[in-house]
Amino acid sequence: MTAFTPSFTRGLHEIGDGLFAWLQPDGGWGWSNAGLIVEGRPGDGAAALVDTLFDTQLTAEMLAGMERATGFGAASIGQVVNTHANGDHTHGNHLLEKADIIASEASAREMEAFSPALLAQLKAAGAAGQMGVAGRYFAEVFAPFDFAGVQERAPTRTFCGQTQLDVGGRAVDLIEVGPAHTAGDVLVHVPQAKAVFTGDILFIEGTPIMWAGPVSNWIAACDRIIAMDVDVIVPGHGPLTDKAGVREVADYLAFIDSEARARHAAGLSAEDAARDIGLGRYATWKDAERIAVNVDTLYREYNNDPTPPDAIRLFGLMGQIYYDRR
Numbered sequence: 001m002t003a004f005t006p007s008f009t010r011g012l013h014e015i016g017d018g019l020f021a022w023l024q025p026d027g028g029w030g031w032s033n034a035g036l037i038v039e040g041r042p043g044d045g046a047a048a049l050v051d052t053l054f055d056t057q058l059t060a061e062m063l064a065g066m067e068r069a070t071g072f073g074a075a076s077i078g079q080v081v082n083t084h085a086n087g088d089h090t091h092g093n094h095l096l097e098k099a100d101i102i103a104s105e106a107s108a109r110e111m112e113a114f115s116p117a118l119l120a121q122l123k124a125a126g127a128a129g130q131m132g133v134a135g136r137y138f139a140e141v142f143a144p145f146d147f148a149g150v151q152e153r154a155p156t157r158t159f160c161g162q163t164q165l166d167v168g169g170r171a172v173d174l175i176e177v178g179p180a181h182t183a184g185d186v187l188v189h190v191p192q193a194k195a196v197f198t199g200d201i202l203f204i205e206g207t208p209i210m211w212a213g214p215v216s217n218w219i220a221a222c223d224r225i226i227a228m229d230v231d232v233i234v235p236g237h238g239p240l241t242d243k244a245g246v247r248e249v250a251d252y253l254a255f256i257d258s259e260a261r262a263r264h265a266a267g268l269s270a271e272d273a274a275r276d277i278g279l280g281r282y283a284t285w286k287d288a289e290r291i292a293v294n295v296d297t298l299y300r301e302y303n304n305d306p307t308p309p310d311a312i313r314l315f316g317l318m319g320q321i322y323y324d325r326r
Contacts, residue, residue: 006021006023006240007239008023008025008027008238008239008240009023009025010023010024010025011023011065012036012062012065012066012069013240014069015195015232015234015240016190016193016194016195016232017193018037018038018039018170018193019035019036019037019038019190019193019195019232020035020036020037020038020066020069020070021033021034021035021036021197021234021240022034022035022036022053022062022065022066023239023240024053024058026286027203027204027205027206027235027237027238027239027286028141028206028237028286028287029141029142029287030054030088030141030142030144030145031088031237032051032053032054032086032088032089032200032236032237033051033197033234033235033236033237033238034049034050034051034052034053034062034089035049035050035051035188035197035234036048036049036050036066036070036072036077037049037050037167037170037172037190038070038072038167038168039167039168039169039170040168041071042070042071042072042076043076045072045168046078046166046167046168046169047070047072047076047077047078047079047167047168048077048078048079048080048081048165048167048172049066049077049079049080049081049096049099050080050081050083050188050197050234051080051081051082051083051089051090051197051199051236052080052082052089052090052091052092052093052095052096053088053089053091053092054087054088054091054092054145055091055092055145055146055147055149055150056091056092056094056095056146056149056150056151057146057149058092058145059091059092059095060092060095062092063077063092063095063096074095074096074097074098074099075098077096077099078098078099078100079099079100079102079165079167080093080096080099080100080101080102081102081103081165081174081186081188082101082102082103082107082111082155082186083107083185083186083187083188083197083198083199083200083236084103084104084107084110084178084181084182084183084184084185084186084199084200085103085107085108085110085111085113085182085183085184086182086200087114087116087119087147087150089199089200089236090111091116091147091150092150093152093153093154094150094151094152094153096153097153100156100157101153101154101155101156101157102155102156102157102158102159102165102174103155103157103158103184103186104158104159104160104176104178104184104185104186105158105159105160105184106160106176106178106179106182106183106184107155107158107178107182107183107184107185107186108154108155108158108184109183109184110182110183110184111152111154111155114311115152116147116148116150116151116152117147119142119147120147120148120150122135122138122312123138123139123142123143123145123147124139125139126138126139126140127139127143131312131316132316133316133319133320133323134312134313134315134316134319136319137315137316137318137319137322137323138315138319159174159176160176161176162174162175162176170190170192171190171191171192172188172189172190173187173188173189173190173191174186174187174188174189175187175189175224177201177217177220177221177224178212178217178221179212179213179214179217180201180210180212180213180214180217180218180221181199181200181201181208181209181210181211181212181218182200182211182212183212185199185200185201185221186199187199187201187221187224187225189228189230191229193232194229194230194231194232195230195231195232195233195234196225196228196230196232196233196234197234198225198233198234198235198236199236200235200236200237201218201221201222201225201235201236201249202222202225202233202235202236202237202238202241202245202246202249203235203236203237203238203249204235204237204238204239204240204241204245204248204249205238205239205285205286206237206238206285206286206287207252207282207285207286207287207288207289207290207291208249208252208253208290208294209287209290209293209294210253210293210294210297210298211293211297211309212297213297213298213300213301214301215253215254215256215257215297215298215301218250218253219250219253219254222246222247222249222250222253223250225243225246226243226246226247233245233246252282252285255280255282256277256291256294256295256298257298259273259277260273260277260294260295260298260299260302261298261302263276263277264298264299264302270295270296270298270299271292271296271317273295273299274291274292274294274295274296274317274321275321277291277295279291288321288325289318289319289321289322289325290318291321292314292317292318292321293309293314293318296309296314296317297309
C-alpha cells in the first residue's frame with residue numbers, strides 16, 4: 001500500500017477520506033474486521049457499515065467507537081452490508097434497527113443455517129465436556145464470544161451478481177464473488193477512494209477456510225481484487241494488506257488444490273490427505289488446522305458431491321489436528 005498503513009491494533013483506523021476500518025487482532029477464529037464509509041456530517045450526511053461483529057458487546061463497542069470518532073453511530077448508519085453469512089460478520093445486525101441490511105441472496109439463505117442460539121448451545125455443550133474433541137475445540141476457539149445475547153436480524157435487501165449503493169452521493173459497488181469461502185461472498189469496492197473491503201475472501205496471516213468452494217471461484221476473486229485500481233485492501237481477518245498479500249492467499253489456495261488433487265488421485269481419504277499435506281511456508285499461519293475443512297471441500301468438489309459440509313465432524317477433525325500439533 002502506498003497511502004495508509006495503520007498498525008494492526010484493535011479499534012478504528014482512518015484509511016482514507018471518509019473511510020475507516022475496525023480491526024480486531026489477532027484475526028483468528030471470530031476476530032473479524034469491519035468498515036465504515038461516511039459522506040458529509042451527521043444530520044445531513046450518510047454512512048454505511050461493512051459487516052457487524054460476532055456478538056452484541058463487541059458490536060456495541062465498535063459502534064460507540066465509530067460514533068466518538070465520526071459522529072455516525074447506530075442511529076445514523078443507514079445501510080449495513082454483510083459480506084457473507086458467517087456470524088462474526090452478521091451477529092451485530094440487530095443493533096442497527098433503522099438500517100437497511102444488504103447481502104447477497106445466497107448469503108441471506110445461508111444465514112439461517114447456524115443461528116446464534118445454536119452456536120450458544122454448541123459452545124455450552126463443548127465446555128461441559130460433551131461432543132468429544134469437536135466440542136472441546138469449538139468451545140476453546142469461541143470462548144471469548146457471548147452468543148446468548150445475540151438477536152438475529154436478517155437482510156432486508158438482497159441481490160445477485162452486482163449492485164451499487166449510494167452513500168451520500170458516493171458510489172459503492174457490491175460485487176458477488178461467491179460461492180467461495182461461503183455460498184455468497186461479496187466484495188465492497190469504493191472506487192473513488194481506491195479501497196475495497198473483501199470480507200473473508202482474504203485472511204491475512206491466517207489460514208483461509210473454504211466451506212463452500214469451488215476453489216477456482218476463490219482464486220478468481222483474488223485475481224479480481226488484484227485487477228482493481230485500489231491502494232487500500234481491508235481483509236475479513238488480519239491486518240490491512242496490499243496486492244502481494246492477496247496473491248499469497250491465491251497461492252495458498254492453488255497449493256492446497258494441487259496437493260489435495262494428487263492425494264485424491266492416489267486414493268487417500270480426505271482425512272488422511274489433510275494430515276499428510278506438508279504446509280511448508282504456510283505452516284506458520286494461524287489456524288493451520290483448517291486444512292481439514294479445505295481438503296474436505298476440495299474432495300467433495302472432485303467427486304461432484306453436492307452434500308454440504310458436516311461442520312461438527314470437521315470441527316472434530318480440526319480439533320484432533322490442533323491438539324496433536326500443540
